[in-house]
Amino acid sequence: MRISNSRVTATEVARKAGVSQPTVSLVLSRNPKARVAPATRARVLKIAQELGYRPNRLAQGLVRRRSYALGVIVPGFDNPVYAAVISGAEKVAAQAGYAVLLCEAKGSEVVQHLEALRDRQIDGVIIAGIAASTLPAAALDGLNVVLVNQPSEKFSTVGSDSLKAGTIAAEHLLALGHRRLAFLGPADAIPAFRLRERGFFQALRGAGVPLSSELIQRAAATVAGGLAGMRALLALSERPTAVFCANDLMALGAHKACSVAGVGLPRDLSLLGCDDIEMAQLVTPELSTIAVPARELGARAVRLLLKQIDAHGALPPASQLLAVKLVARGTTGQHAPAQPR
Amino acid sequence: MRISNSRVTATEVARKAGVSQPTVSLVLSRNPKARVAPATRARVLKIAQELGYRPNRLAQGLVRRRSYALGVIVPGFDNPVYAAVISGAEKVAAQAGYAVLLCEAKGSEVVQHLEALRDRQIDGVIIAGIAASTLPAAALDGLNVVLVNQPSEKFSTVGSDSLKAGTIAAEHLLALGHRRLAFLGPADAIPAFRLRERGFFQALRGAGVPLSSELIQRAAATVAGGLAGMRALLALSERPTAVFCANDLMALGAHKACSVAGVGLPRDLSLLGCDDIEMAQLVTPELSTIAVPARELGARAVRLLLKQIDAHGALPPASQLLAVKLVARGTTGQHAPAQPR
DNA sequence: TTGTAGGCGTTATCAC
């Protein structure tokens, strides 16, 4: 029963209920220690209900010095992993009464977005897929921050065990008998990818199976990048027998490159991705990969952030590391040495 | 040179500059008719710069009765189409100084999200993938709204020509010689899908090639839905020779179902999707589809919305319809009548 | 228990 255009204010409710505006505020703020006479409380609640009163969050924010809004910054939505992180984050945030301000940013845009978020008195920021170390120190100063999938001394983080993912990848491929392995990863220093890479390399070194540099291909962490990278690997005089990709998008690009080049998966080549995005199950053969709980990362990031906000920034940085899991599907198989014809 | 924790306010700038606070506001607001003595203006600007002053947008919003924020509501991020819409929207919004509040909502959650957006004094809302007609009338009352990909008398819309998409689909498949066609679509009344469906049916009827009801399969507009739907179609005693899917996700699920069932595309069956998401090019054979400019839809939706906001809601609902385009790839081919063995 | 006063940081309307 709202009067059209303009919203009902607490003052109007107060007037109609025959009380003062702060009393309305008192009743509506579910403050336990705010004792109000049951009669007035009931009256105020009734009128508020009738008028469809809802507090103006901008005004609340101004006086409480909080916006009840969270910023989420990702490099792009084209990667389903970030979409999943955002989805998980948004759900938890909404349940807690927080809004999610979405920012898609690469490079220096990140700083501008952060400033814009500050102007809106944002309560906290979640950053995924962008290395915090590449940002000027001041950019995150005094902000509640949770980083997704990148370790940090200074900020709280929620991540999957990327190092382990790399290790698992190496172990899986080694166990299948592969000895000539390749890695396909991005050129940019995106933390999660770097860790997957390092875990992979370390495990290989530990097993005495080093990677020569021509077997490390770098390209954008996209389908197109994976396609190009795999083409380069296939052009080698001596091809690898197994390839680990920094993420599933690259792996799917690589998958396509193999399909185009007539390279049989997994007969001629084993291919392993990382993330386990839905698409991985759509290609034929289905992509073997390492599952990362992206949605859960987003959800946890918000929970951790809210905890920090409530603690008034008096909490030391916390970190959570979620387990990853090998999902062996159709693109990885036993190494078949020189085919007898 | 910001004093750590708390932000610099206009009052502080005023004090240091030896002017009143409103004067600072006057100088900073790029209001042309606000004539200030060049000397004061310069001084204020200098101090503001030094102190790193930035206006508090919450406070601005309170008095201007605007939040400089837009809400975007979609049913889910798992569909790359919505991700693209959001991406396009966010970019334009950010350039105009607007924030994007993201909401993922199905069913009755939509209303709650809308209320929450109202509480934040949202300046406008973009809705994609959710039928406005399913919302209670009051939910959008007095709000600046732009609907994406659904026609409306009452609200502004930005869409692709969904009806035409259906027509194109029918014409393409008919031209290839198919006469036993099937349709795979969602059970829910999502406007864009319904229109594609209608366009398809109309064109078929016009060509004298009606669809019997068993050739209309309904399932969720997801990969899983497409998978299930195609399985049902393949189980028919007399299979269709061509299938049009309401969107690419369903088509990819259908693609997978064929792959699993050993049904050769396009030899045994032609398959056509709609949207042209990136994934369409990753499967083998590549998915034929109808391209929809999703990113552009998002971008235009924001531009239209901003125009409406600036017009103070005194503008009649406007509508834009973008063209769609057939992208014939590998899953559609000439109808091959009963193979001679 | 409730009302009054004051302020959050900004913009808008006036007198000066």
Add this chain to the structure above:
DNA sequence: GTGATAACGCCTACAA
């Protein structure tokens, strides 16, 4: 030109 003064809608004291 410039500076008070009054909102915007709410919350936190403190006084009644």
